[in-house]
Amino acid sequence: MSHGPSAPAHAHGHGGEAAPYVPVFTEGSARRRELDDLISRYPSRRAALLPALWMVQQDRGWISEDAMREVGEQLDCTAAYVKGVVTFYTMYHQHPVGRHFIQVCTTSPCLCAGADDVVKAFLEHTGCKELGLTSPDGKYTVIEVECLGACGFATPVQINEDYVECVTPEKVPGLLAALGD
Amino acid sequence: MSATKMVSLTIEGRAVSVPEGTTILEAAKAAGVLVPHYCYHPGLPVAGVCRMCLVEVEKFPKLAPSCATAVGEGQVVHVYSEKALEARKGVLELLLINHPLDCPICDQAGECELQDYTFQEGRADSRYREPKRFNPVEDFGGDVLYVTNRCILCTRCVRFMDDVHEAPVLCVSERGDRAVISKAADADLTQPWAANVIDLCPVGALVSKDFLNKARAWELDRTASVCPGCSQGCNTVLETRDNVVMRMKPRPNDAVNQFYLCDVGRLDYHWMNRADRLESPKIRLADVLSPVDWEIALGQAAEALRGRRAYVVASPQLSNEALFLLKRLIGATGGEGAFRCATGPEAPLPGVDDLALRADRAPNVRGAELLGFTRRDGDLLAGLKSGDVLVVAGDALDGVDLRRAVDAATVIVVGTVLPVGLPTPVAVLPIANVAEEEGTFTNLRGRVQRFLQAKAAPGLARPSWYALADLATAAGAPSDDCALPSRAFAALAAAEPAFSGMSYDALGLRGAVVAGAEVAR
Numbered sequence: 001m002s003h004g005p006s007a008p009a010h011a012h013g014h015g016g017e018a019a020p021y022v023p024v025f026t027e028g029s030a031r032r033r034e035l036d037d038l039i040s041r042y043p044s045r046r047a048a049l050l051p052a053l054w055m056v057q058q059d060r061g062w063i064s065e066d067a068m069r070e071v072g073e074q075l076d077c078t079a080a081y082v083k084g085v086v087t088f089y090t091m092y093h094q095h096p097v098g099r100h101f102i103q104v105c106t107t108s109p110c111l112c113a114g115a116d117d118v119v120k121a122f123l124e125h126t127g128c129k130e131l132g133l134t135s136p137d138g139k140y141t142v143i144e145v146e147c148l149g150a151c152g153f154a155t156p157v158q159i160n161e162d163y164v165e166c167v168t169p170e171k172v173p174g175l176l177a178a179l180g181d
Numbered sequence: 182m183s184a185t186k187m188v189s190l191t192i193e194g195r196a197v198s199v200p201e202g203t204t205i206l207e208a209a210k211a212a213g214v215l216v217p218h219y220c221y222h223p224g225l226p227v228a229g230v231c232r233m234c235l236v237e238v239e240k241f242p243k244l245a246p247s248c249a250t251a252v253g254e255g256q257v258v259h260v261y262s263e264k265a266l267e268a269r270k271g272v273l274e275l276l277l278i279n280h281p282l283d284c285p286i287c288d289q290a291g292e293c294e295l296q297d298y299t300f301q302e303g304r305a306d307s308r309y310r311e312p313k314r315f316n317p318v319e320d321f322g323g324d325v326l327y328v329t330n331r332c333i334l335c336t337r338c339v340r341f342m343d344d345v346h347e348a349p350v351l352c353v354s355e356r357g358d359r360a361v362i363s364k365a366a367d368a369d370l371t372q373p374w375a376a377n378v379i380d381l382c383p384v385g386a387l388v389s390k391d392f393l394n395k396a397r398a399w400e401l402d403r404t405a406s407v408c409p410g411c412s413q414g415c416n417t418v419l420e421t422r423d424n425v426v427m428r429m430k431p432r433p434n435d436a437v438n439q440f441y442l443c444d445v446g447r448l449d450y451h452w453m454n455r456a457d458r459l460e461s462p463k464i465r466l467a468d469v470l471s472p473v474d475w476e477i478a479l480g481q482a483a484e485a486l487r488g489r490r491a492y493v494v495a496s497p498q499l500s501n502e503a504l505f506l507l508k509r510l511i512g513a514t515g516g517e518g519a520f521r522c523a524t525g526p527e528a529p530l531p532g533v534d535d536l537a538l539r540a541d542r543a544p545n546v547r548g549a550e551l552l553g554f555t556r557r558d559g560d561l562l563a564g565l566k567s568g569d570v571l572v573v574a575g576d577a578l579d580g581v582d583l584r585r586a587v588d589a590a591t592v593i594v595v596g597t598v599l600p601v602g603l604p605t606p607v608a609v610l611p612i613a614n615v616a617e618e619e620g621t622f623t624n625l626r627g628r629v630q631r632f633l634q635a636k637a638a639p640g641l642a643r644p645s646w647y648a649l650a651d652l653a654t655a656a657g658a659p660s661d662d663c664a665l666p667s668r669a670f671a672a673l674a675a676a677e678p679a680f681s682g683m684s685y686d687a688l689g690l691r692g693a694v695v696a697g698a699e700v701a702r
Contacts, residue, residue, distance in 0.1 A: 065366030080365035084352035087363070 021066035024056050025074050031055055035074065045075045049085055053092055062093035098134045098141035100179050102126070103158040104167075107147040113154035114168070119144060121169035122157075125176055139181070190256040205247035205258055206234050216260050217269060217298045219383050220335040221248035224440045226344055231335050232272045233298065237265045244268050266302055273303035279314045279358060281330045289385030291398030295333060314358055322369025324376040324390050324444060329361050332386035338362060338378035345441075345532030348372045362386070373528035373538055376444045380430060389428070391448055396420075396427045404635035405432060405690050407622050409498055409615045410446035411539040412522075412546045414624030416690070417442060419450070419616055419635040426453045426616055426635065434691055437628060441530060443538040450616075453636075458597055459611035460640025468605055475610075475641065475651070482608040483655035485591045489570045491516035491656070494561055495554055496575025497543035499645055500620025501629065502669040503612075504545070504552045505677070506649035506660060507574055511553075513658035516569065518554040520577060521561045522546050539625060544615075548623035551679050551695065560585075573600060575612075575645070595648060610652065611642035618644035619666040621688065627698025629680065631688050 025032045035055065038048045052075060056067045068082040075082075086092045093101075102122055106115045119142070123131070126140035134141045150156035153165035157175075164175060186201040190208065197212040204227070206216045219231035229249035236247045239257040244265060247258075259265060276295065284290040316329035336353060339362065343349040350370070354363035364370070370378065379389050401420040408415040408429065415438035418430045429450040431442035462478030463470040473481075491514040493507050511518050522543045529537035550556065557563055561578075562585045565571060571592045578600040592606040597614050599606075612618075617638040623629050638644070646669045650660040663669035667685040674680040679695040687693060 068366065078349040078365065080350050080352040080363075080368065083363065083365055084354055087354040088356045 021064070021070070023070050024059055024067065025052075025070065031059065039075075046077045046081075049075055049077070049082065050089075053082075053086060057092060061099075062096045096134065098126075098128075098139050099181070100140050100176075101160055102140060102142045103145040103148070104142065105146075105148040105150070105154070105156050105158075106144040107151075109151040110154040110156070115155040117169045118155045118157070118167050118172065121172040125172050140176075188252045188254050190252050190254070190258065192258040193260050199252055201252075203252050205236060205238070205245065205250050205252055205256075208252050209236075209247065209258070209260060214260055216247050217294075217302070218248055219294060219333055220337060222337050222340075222381060222440075224345065225337060225340045225381075228336050228340060231276075231333065233269060233276075235265060235268045235272070236260050237262045269298075269302055270304055273299050274307065274309075276333050277303070277307060278309045279330065280333070281313065283331070286394075287328075287331065287385040288388045288392060288394065289331075289382075289398070293385060294383040295331075316361055321364060321387070323371040324448060325370045325379060326388050326390050326393065327362060328386050328388060331384050332362055333384055334360055334362070335383060336362075337381040337383070338387055341378055341381050342370075342372075342375070345530065346372055346374055346377075347531040348375070351378075373445065374441060374443050374530045376447055377431070377441045380440070380442075392428045396422050401427060402635070404616075404633050406616070406632040406635060407544060407630050408442060408446040409544040409622075410443075410449050410542060412541040412544065412625040413438065413537060413539045414544055414622055414628060414630055414692075415442050415446060415536075416630065417446075419453075421616075421636050424636045426450050432690075436691065437624065437630070438536055439533050441533065441536065443528060443530070445525075445528075445538055453614055453616040455598075458639045458642065459599060459609060460642060462611060462641060463606075463609040465605050465607050470599075470605060470609060475643070478608045478610055479651050479655045482593050482610065482652055485593060485607045486510075486514055486570050486656045489568065489591070490514055490566065491572050492562075492565045492569040493518040493554075493572040493574055494577045494581075495520045495549060496577035497522050497541075497546045497549045498615065499545060499549075499575040500615075500618070500632075500666075501545065501548045501552070501623055501673060501680070502620050502663070502666055503574070503645035503649050504549055504554065505673040506646060506653050506663060506669065507572075508552050508554075509653040509658040509660060510572070510649070510656050513653065513656050514570075516572075517564050518552075519557045519561055519564055520546075520549045520554045521558045521581065522556065523580060524558070535626070541625065544622040544624070547625055547627060548621075548629075551623060551627075552677065573603070573606075574649070576600070578603070593652075595645070595652065597642070610648045611638075611640065612645040612648050613638035613642050617642070618646070620644075620646065621670060623695060624692075627679075627695040628692045629683060629688060629695060630692035631685060631690060 025035055035052055038051055039045050052071050056063050063086050069079045072079045072082045104119050122142045127135040128140055128142050132143055148156045155167050157164045157167045187198045188201050189198045192209045192212045193214045195212045197208055199208045199211055209216045216234045218234040220228045227249050229246050234247040235244040237259040238245050319327045321327045339351045342351045350365050350368035354361055379387050400422050404419045406417045406419045408417045416432040416434040418432045419426055420428050433440045461472040462475050464473050464478050464481040493511055495507055497520050522541045524540045525542050527537050527540045561581050574595045576596050583602040592604055593608050594606045595610045616635045619634050621629050621631050646666050650663040653660040662672045674683045
């Protein structure tokens with residue numbers, strides 16, 4: 001089950017594809033050992049829900065309804081309960097996203113520093129039609145986020161796990177080129 | 182276990198004493214004070230999410246949610262103080278921010294707690310000037326439609342499905358102003374008791390597809406009744422408009438169905454309105470049925486019964502009173518009585534003791550047994566002897582092979598519709614159905630429960646106890662002690678040891694258990 005973090009965007013197209021769901025936490029897998037280890041630290045299995053969902057998202061890029069069911073089965077809670085949690089937190093993706101998930105800070109200080117133009121530049125150069133939509137090549141998804149906590153370095157942008165500070169519209173094409181595929 | 186400790190407190194100036202651990206809201210109810218609330222429901226676990234039940238408690242630093250605060254000795258509670266009213270006014274204003282205020286087209290209007298409390302203590306207008314959030318209506322499956330925009334997220338439906346139905350398919354999805362009630366993937370509300378979420382919903386968010394746009398709540402006349410769908414005998418309210426039953430809702434009774442009614446029972450009322458009914462007594466003239474007066478039809482029936490044995494097939498849909506009068510008829514003619522009952526799979530409601538949609542799909546199986554009718558699910562006509570008069574009472578022949586009925590020289594029908602495939606009866610006596618008359622049923626635990634008349638019977642149809650008292654009299658079993666349903670029941674109670682001491686007054690609308698019945702099996 002070695003899905004790299006960059007694999008899922010193609011594998012899961014929008015709208016219920018027929019391919020059967022492949023579980024993340026299969027018996028004997030590294031992920032399963034990791035999860036079991038986590039569970040052993042908590043008084044109840046469901047306490048490990050948030051990290052379990054992170055594992056799914058790291059492996060698959062997003063959390064499908066099948067994945068919610070699998071996590072529910074692993075942690076003795078219902079698919080409905082897992083859905084409530086997944087949808088509560090905005091950082092869990094309920095749809096496939098691009099391989100490079102670009103979050104532009106648009107809270108007040110960054111807006112003053114021209115974050116709006118940074119957003120426009122990203123949308124233009126990635127080919128994403130709208131905030132939240134993935135580019136046709138599956139490479140990029142751009143969204144706005146609330147404060148990334150780097151107001152001194154406006155405008156900060158988070159791409160997957162990495163921060164890029166002091167981004168201006170002019171820097172965007174170079175940034176994207178450096179991301180590679 | 183030690184005796185429960187009692188706690189005394191004052192609510193709105195009324196002294197009240199309740200067991201330790203009672204919540205302020207429940208204590209107020211005991212004192213006769215209604216604390217406005219949405220998420221609290223006596224049948225569900227406490228959630229404390231709606232903030233509508235905030236009350237002022239003296240010496241508390243801030244207002245307390247009364248549904249989740251236990252009483253304390255000597256507490257002084259103010260439900261309608263300025264501070265409490267101000268807080269609840271704020272709660273209501275927030276609840277209404279995204280509410281569409283579409284009361285004119287909402288089925289809940291008139292029985293909506295959001296409407297009631299806003300009228301009672303909310304603001305007359307809103308200060309909110311932004312566009313309202315919009316979400317589309319969602320079909321939740323079964324009988325349930327979710328009108329997202331009206332939802333106040335009290336989570337009663339989620340808790341009912343989780344804790345009472347034990348089929349946890351609902352959740353609160355998203356958060357903040359985007360939050361909505363949502364179903365798990367591939368799940369829907371087709372579980373046998375799921376439609377109770379419609380009754381539990383305090384606003385118009387969960388509405389019945391069956392009742393959708395059918396009637397306004399304030400146009401409906403409400404009548405206490407008992408669900409005729411199975412032998413559980415859930416207490417119900419029949420809601421009628423212009424002599425038509427528009428819907429059937431559960432009526433709380435802790436001893437039988439708590440607050441609930443299964444979907445099968447709830448939706449099985451349309452037959453009460455069927456239009457192809459027997460409306461006039463009829464007799465056979467030259468092998469054709471002709472409408473006649475009651476007296477002539479009764480005379481014809483008595484003539485047919487003279488010197489013959491009556492083989493009575495009775496419907497377990499008939500009341501105890503009707504079955505008792507049939508028993509008199511059987512006694513007078515030396516005959517016998519039988520019944521059959523349709524069956525289906527049993528469907529319990531897991532969170533409530535001894536509550537299920539029962540396998541026996543008729544309300545008075547126990548009553549028929551207690552009154553000496555033999556259950557013959559296989560061949561209902563097995564006891565029919567040559568020369569017998571076959572008396573078909575109630576609509577007892579649904580699903581019965583009628584070829585043997587030809588053996589009976591004469592047939593008398595006492596029913597709401599004419600059975601198909603039967604030899605032409607000598608006399609037909611039209612009777613009222615369960616919605617059109619008064620009577621009692623005995624449920625499977627032996628609880629005798631009254632149902633009242635919700636609508637008028639068609640044409641010349643008479644209540645079953647009325648028609649059968651006349652028939653018994655005509656057949657030589659004088660029944661003029663049965664001139665009212667209450668008197669028919671009194672005669673039954675006097676004659677049958679199991680019903681000894683019972684009367685309509687004593688039964689009330691909660692019922693009582695027959696002598697010798699085990700309370701729970």
